[in-house]
Amino acid sequence: MKRSLLITLLSASFAFGADLLTNVDNRSSESLNGSWRMIIDPFESGFYDYRYNESRWGYFRDAEPRDKSDLVEYSFDRAELISVPGDWNSQQEKLLFYEGTVWYRKTFDYQLDEGKRLFVYFGAANYETIVYLNDKKLGRHEGGFTPFCFEITEHVKPKDNSLVVKVDNKRVETAVPTVMSDWWNYGGLTRRVMLIEENETFIQDSFIQLKQGSRSKIEGWVQLEGSEKKQQQIELKIPEEGISKTFLTDENGRAEISLNAYLQRWSPQNPKLYNVIIEAPGSRLENQIGFRSIETKGDEILLNGSPVYLRGICIHEEAPLREGRAFAKKDAEVLLEWAKQLNCNFVRLAHYPHNEYMTRLADKMGIMVWSEIPLYWTISWENEKVYENALSQLDEMITRDKNKASVIMWSVANETPISSERTEFLASLTEEARKLDSTRLITAALEKHTRGSVMHVDDPLGEYLDVLGCNEYEGWYSGNSGFSRTWETPYEKPLVMSEFGGGALQGFHADKRTRWSEQFQANLYKMQFEMLDKIDFLRGTTPWILQDFRSPRRPLADIQDFYNRKGLISERGEKKKAFFLLQDWYEQKMK
Structure with missing residues (x-):
């Protein structure tokens, strides 16, 4: 199907935010957080029968033997406990690298008065989720970082409700993100689960x-x-x-x-x-x-009509003082307080929508936000279902946070290789984002090209954006010659350098030429500052990254140990030398 026809059909049929409840913190709710039962199911035998058809007798039935001779080969009552919200990888050592299906079950009582309606709300679950209540399939959700909910008014009972959730975090080529990324594939019910009660209207x-x-x-x-x-x-x-x-x-x-x-x-x-x-x-x-x-005017970003320089930092949704996915309000407080200590007025929430605690707290703390969907690296650009999935995740991100003053930019992609199919795909998403929300800026981390001594930010997607984003790792993935290049763009638009930096193992000290040392990282930042200060259309920076975070792509023993070490703070909360250099550089930009 031609992309233009697909866009027309989706625009006609796609009901933006149709089923999602927003502003859940201010609604009548009851938490379902806490201990749930879980069954690990790598062969998905709780979902498929032996002919690989969807089973009528799956784990969602939460069955018990009818008599002492009846065969039931699972039991939630005898299953292990797991905490929700939370990822399964950090809660059990045997699940550290696990990718597949885990079944969750929570039982609850609920007396729903006549004329009231009840919804079950999930802050996020990674990645594909199927939800059942009392043997009734409520629905399916795809995407690991956006909220979803189902109405359960007709299915809830006063006593002994069984809420069963199948969560599958397997990476597949047609997912968003796809099979390759540079962060940990934390699986499970990674954000809060709530019951929300409302009137009939x-x-x-x-x-x-x-x-x-x-x-x-x-x-x-x-x-x-x-x-x-x-x-x-x-x-x-x-x-x-x-x-x-x-x-x-x-x-x-x-x-x-x-x-x-x-x-x-x-x-x-x-x-x-x-x-x-x-x-x-x-x-x-x-x-x-x-x-x-x-808004923007030429190559300026205007906040309340006045030019603003975005002093930022990238953040992954990694817990700041423990292992695993960040999910608690305290996590958000620590991460954003570290950003404030850096003299930041801006954060890039990479590479997916973060917990709502982050954007609500950013509102209160006065920190501007770049929020993006995980269209990352090698997406299947010509697949119709992938486009619909990306559109859905964009919709859910904007629907949840469209009233947050802190969110000033929606990002549609990061480091995606240029092709006509990719550019058409992403250009159509920028159009849909503006339909959903005309009050914010649209951006993406673009590709760049070197010609001679000049670095060109000339990605054709730039034509459709309000603000150009660009990732560069001069001095880390290449030699130091790039620091002498000048920067140009054919677009009269502001640029945010959305990533730069290099890795260091906190506590490893050597000379500035020794890779992985704090001195190497600090010297790289010094050279970056000199280059960045010469880019006359640069209006912000978000170095990579606030804190070290887990990544399966980083196995170097005794240095990385499956962590991306580009953080300015270690996974234990210890600041590196480069932290204080960035802090001083941003302080100068405040004057």
Whole structure:
């Protein structure tokens, strides 16, 4: 199928954010976090029968023997315990490198009153997830870093509910990301699981932001869900400013929002958040929202109309003070506090949407955010299902975080090899991102090319972006000759150097020519600073990376030990020499 036809069909049929509940921190909820039962299933015998057809008698039935002679070859009641949220790799040594299926089960009681609705919400599960409640398949989700939910109103019982979840993190060529990446493939229910209760008709979602190009006009929408969603009165209130205005939903339960409001604008110096209240008949939802504008003019990035330099750092979703995937609010607090210590006003959340705690805390701390989907390296660009999957992950990322003032950029890709199919694929995603959210900038980490003594940022995808991203590792993957190159681009757009740096084993000291030493890394940063300061269209940097993180691609014994060592901080939280050099460089840029 031609890509243009595929895009047309998807645009006509794809219901953006149709089933996802947002702003879950401000809804009536009950946590399902804690101890779950798990069964490791590398052959997927709990899902397929011996003819490799989907079984009618799989583990999702949570069966028990009917009598003492009945054969049931599994038991959740006798299975091992595992903590949720959390990855299975760091919880059990035998699962460190495991890729495959693990079944989870949680039992719970729930008394749902008449006229109420109940949803089960997953912050994320890596990678393919199938969810069952009381022997009923609720649905399937693909993608390891975005939220999803299912309604369980018709299936929940007052007592002894069995929630069974099949999670499969096998890498496959047609996935997003694909088989090759440079981070640990943490599997499992890696983020929180919640039950969310709502009225029959309720506020499902809203988009309340400053109109693009304006610093005084709020525009957006409110979406009701339920049988009474048509022609309902919606009231939007910002009590601190005495703002109250009513709107009417249309036949689809959607109310378009538009009003003038002269509010304090959110910025790193003043991360002001307003309590925004939306009321509808039988439904009330609050959110904490900051209002700011972000745009470009030529090669400048303008925050609230003024040029801003993005002093950033890349971050992987690795736990800062323990092993495994970061999932707790405390994890986010430590990681972003380290970024603040570096004098950062910006972070790049690589290479996938991070936990919602990160973006909510960034709102409060005044840290701007680059958020991206894992279109990374060798994607199957001509596969229709891959495009639909990427579009879905883009939608879920934007749907969750579109009201976060901290998020100023959506990224559609990282280091993807240039081809006409790839560029068309990604260009169409930039178009869809703007349909979903016209108030933020679109970026990607682009390819670059050397011609003589000049480095050209001339990737054809740059035509479709607001901000150019570029990764370069002069002095690490190449010699030092690249530091003398000049940088050019055919696009009159701002550039963020989205990656640079090199590795060091914390505590290993030698001269500056000895690779893996802290001195080598520090000297590389010094040379980088000299080169970067000469790029006249550079408007930000996010060196790679804040903290050492696990990667199967890094096996060098006694140095890497399956860690990418490019962090400025070790996996134990110990700062390297380069940390303090970047801290000083950013302090100079604040003056």
